[in-house]
Amino acid sequence: MSRVGILALGPAGVGKSTFCNSIISHMQSIGRRAHIVNLDPAAEATEYEFTIDIRDLISLQDVMEEMDLGPNGGLIYCFEFLLNNLDWLDEEIGDYNDEYLIFDCPGQIELYTHVPVLPTIVKHLQQSLNFNLCATYLLEAPFIVDNSKFFSGALSAMSAMILLELPHINILSKIDLIKDEYSKKQLKKFLNPDPLLLSNEDEEFNPKFSRLNKLIANLVDDFGMVQFLPLDCAKESTTISTILSYIDDVTQWSESQEPKEPAAEELDEEDVDYD
Numbered sequence: 084m085s086r087v088g089i090l091a092l093g094p095a096g097v098g099k100s101t102f103c104n105s106i107i108s109h110m111q112s113i114g115r116r117a118h119i120v121n122l123d124p125a126a127e128a129t130e131y132e133f134t135i136d137i138r139d140l141i142s143l144q145d146v147m148e149e150m151d152l153g154p155n156g157g158l159i160y161c162f163e164f165l166l167n168n169l170d171w172l173d174e175e176i177g178d179y180n181d182e183y184l185i186f187d188c189p190g191q192i193e194l195y196t197h198v199p200v201l202p203t204i205v206k207h208l209q210q211s212l213n214f215n216l217c218a219t220y221l222l223e224a225p226f227i228v229d230n231s232k233f234f235s236g237a238l239s240a241m242s243a244m245i246l247l248e249l250p251h252i253n254i255l256s257k258i259d260l261i262k263d264e265y266s267k268k269q270l271k272k273f274l275n276p277d278p279l280l281l282s283n284e285d286e287e288f289n290p291k292f293s294r295l296n297k298l299i300a301n302l303v304d305d306f307g308m309v310q311f312l313p314l315d316c317a318k319e320s321t322t323i324s325t326i327l328s329y330i331d332d333v334t335q336w337s338e339s340q341e342p343k344e345p346a347a348e349e350l351d352e353e354d355v356d357y358d
């Protein structure tokens with residue numbers, strides 16, 4: 084028995100739920116099966132139903148009302164509650180053997196950049212539930228149009244990678260919103276960044292920051308995580324299939340172990356009414 088889990092991580096509103104839905108829809112279209120696990124106690128409804136939903140255990144709204152906590156304190160409370168009730172997660176996941184589960188995580192990145200909540204859940208999934216996990220970290224392409232924002236985003240992604248210790252894929256979301264030529268040029272540079280080129284550009288503006296950028300560029304490069312994959316949910320089949328094949332690779336998922344569902348085209352053909 085083996086299970087694959089994808090963690091969808093990244094700041095609020097970056098497109099995590101949309102990405103989870105795109106993966107599910109792409110997998111369904113090629114006859115593969117996956118389920119979404121909602122780990123956000125403040126989540127709103129999405130197009131696809133959550134198979135497992137933390138809100139069945141605890142919801143942020145209830146916590147805020149009953150414990151008189153604000154949204155951030157409430158969220159930490161929800162996760163402490165989950166950590167004290169991990170047998171709930173075990174029971175929910177128990178039936179999903181040889182399955183592909185996609186964990187839609189909250190956008191409060193402190194949960195996986197410095198609070199040890201998600202790392203504890205990750206260890207539990209690996210050690211007690213036999214998961215091969217892969218983290219995907221999304222950053223919004225339109226926000227990453229100059230070097231300082233790119234480095235700032237890359238460092239937050241790296242912080243999650245260091246804390247979670249998982250195979251890690253960085254994704255630039257909302258590529259379709261990049262329209263002007265300057266941003267397109269910048270984006271091209273960030274999709275395949277050369278640390279030396281990136282760090283030399285700011286010299287004329289502020290030498291101190293230029294030095295800092297050079298150091299960070301080398302650090303980011305040393306960690307081998309400067310590679311970002313572009314994601315345009317509007318053209319989901321090409322970008323999502325590339326991302327999925329990376330995830331299959333790092334989690335050593337073999338399609339032969341996966342329960343099959345009929346591909347969308349097969350379903351369409353079966354459903355055709357020839358009269």
Ligand SMILES: Nc1nc2c(ncn2[C@@H]2O[C@H](COP(=O)(O)OP(=O)(O)OP(=O)(O)O)[C@@H](O)[C@H]2O)c(=O)[nH]1
Binds near residue numbers: 316
């Ligand atoms: N144009 C464009 N919009 C997108 C894309 N992906 C997501 N969005 C929009 O961005 C908004 C936020 O998307 P979500 O998927 O809810 O983002 P999230 O990261 O799950 O949000 P939180 O759970 O609140 O952190 C929605 O209005 C989406 O329709 C994309 O690739 N292109």
